Amino acid sequence: MLARLAENLFTAGRDIERAEATARMVDITYHSLLESPSGERGDAWEQLHEVLGTVAEPDDDALARLVLDRGEPRSVLASVTRAREHVRSVRELVSTELWEVINDLHLTLATTGLARQVDEQPYHLLAGVRRACLTIYGVASDTMPRDEAWRFLALGRLLERAAMTCRLVQVHHQRLEQLSGPSRRLGLGGDPAGLEPGPGDFHQWVTVLKSAAALEAYRRRYRASMDPADVVEFLLLEPDLPRSVAFCLTGARLQLEALAAGRRSRAVREVGRASASLTYRDVSELFAMGLAPFLLDIQARMQRVDAAIAGEFFRHHPSGALHAIASP
């Protein structure tokens, strides 16, 4: 398969995942604020900006900016537009059905007059975006053979999702530390379960779980308790939760192993290491070493995975003498 197209599929997988996650988190932030004191307003949007890696600007309408702003490269619209361009470039590799869903989503978002609708009642559009993104994967999963095209699309999605969940936990964890001071640091004294979360914290962690589309699954697993250690364990280490970092990295490892087809592969080694650092870890160990440094470490590992994938699959040069002289 053409290296450029593989990269386009990989990027499209990332962008679709990002569009879905952004729509979901914007929706959750917006609606959670409806029932919160107005002082928390700026705070919550700022936190969301941090998770998404966007920069808040003064007097910014966060909602408008994150959903329909073409000038914000990480907005839902920009992500969907890019994904559509990339899928368009690989139309001969993906099913027609997949193209139709993503093209429809793009047409919907490009409709004029949408900004007012979003300002008045964002739920409809945001839910629509999420449903469309899920449909894209459903359609891809049901219509595409498990070939390279499928694997790169899935790989991009899994790695983006792992990174997003990491940042989500990281940002909220930092915020809680700032709010409550070091004495309430998670896992202090090696007994995380002994911590009594306050009502504000409770709200925070519910938002985190919702943001990861994991609240219902969490409740089925842990019942009514809202223990920070449980939440962290669930979102980082749970092998069976589709948005946990461990789940995503294991999935990414399987895709890369199939793509490497038995060759020795740096990408497989890097993703294997990253994945193993979660798979064989107990949650108390995370707290013992400190959650913040752990999250930084896992993110650095994921960056090495990205670099290894680019070097191994996307950039090839001829080995001929002339080319060898030209490129160091």
Place this chain on the structure above:
Amino acid sequence: MSDLLTGYDHGDLFDEVFAPGGVVRPHYRELVGRVRDLTAEDLEHRERIRDAIFRTQGITFTVYGDDDGVERTFSLDLLPRIIPAEEWDVIERGVVQRVTALNRFLDDLYVGEQAAVHEGVVPRWLVHTAEGFRREAFGIPMPHGARCLVSGVDLVRDAQGTYRVLEDNLRNPSGISYVLENRAAMTRVLPRAFAAQRVRPVDHYGPMLLRALRAVAPPAAGDQPVAVVLTPGAYNAAYFEHAFLARQMGIELVEGRDLVVDEHVVSMRTTAGLQRVDVIYRRIDDDFLDPVVFRPDSLLGVPGLLSAARAGNVTIVNAVGNGVADDKAVYAFVPDLIRYYLGEEPVLPNVATYLLWDPEQRAEVLERLDELVVKPVAASGGYGLVIGPHAQDEELAALRSRIEADPRGFVAQEVVALSRHPTLVDGRIEGRHVDLRPFAIAGERVEVIPGGLTRVALRRGSLVVNSSQGGGSKDTWVLGAEAVPDPAADGG
């Protein structure tokens, strides 16, 4: 009786559906009967279905210099054009003959003895001054001499109903994807109309093209040659078609940056490393193909591609330098080329064409500028065309000085009263001018896909059918030999 065809103005030109006196031609009876049963609302409903199909599938083209909305959906008229078997037989023979002769001419010119030039069938200076002539193409081999592997020959029908060749498109003719997509859409929008007639299928174009591409692979390629489609990229007007063709053939759609030439061998960069390429169906103009040889600022092309082709390691399709033969002044000599190379009389006549470097013809043309069509010799897509009877005085004056400054740069033709076809316009059916672009594929032999792209000028009275100039299209049905009902059995 009141229906959509009541009050249809048959006009005094050749109408595809109605013979003089308003009698429906036999091969249209079935369709006209069906249209008479439809209301304007029915047709509008079907138009909406069609638009939804096209928009969802992203069947679009790009118009250069148009700011709002980069992409437009191609406009397909719901009333198909129907060609009876015996008419198609003439068209098919004529197109095969013409493409065969043009291939012989080009192969002779670039790798042969240049016999036609030596013997004065075409003036040597004319060939050498053609904008599409490429010295760089000398000596580049083409298996089977299939230099025009894909060609689109534009036909029009004059007031007598005679099919004439308006121009040849031998470089990168586009439109075949619309032929296939129009057909697919029509079978969904008007399924019953198909069931009643024996319409010849067009969907074997992809396999046919792939077979031809493999047939022209270099001898060294072995029996499983690798063919690719080379596109300028997603922002090209015809990108949809490039992707469509790659998908139809199941081969890679590559851009210049995906290819690399090393030791005169072309490879594409894949996820598993470099893979050798044997045949390139390029949809990039000659000028942008190889920055080493042509425009050095081209980022679309592949450095070293031409040297690889000359070394016989890769075949470039269509061949480099074909533009010399679809130059509109060289066009005037095609009937002579057919006689010279094939020893046959042309099946399809040209449109009467005046060559403006000839002082006598030029003088006559300048007298009658307001009655003639003037075209730049190297342009395509209807760009730069001036239709005398529709032009303002200032426009004609400017044209006159351009012709006098560069008489080789233009040809003049008699205005052909293009045939008209009933067409749905704003909920009514009116006559609009149409042309026809059949597509020929030359591999081991020349074949023509039944039908082709019927383009329709949507503005009333307009003679310009190009999609870039606001034209639409019609599905084109070639009927099987036994499809026309016997008039006697039909009761007239």
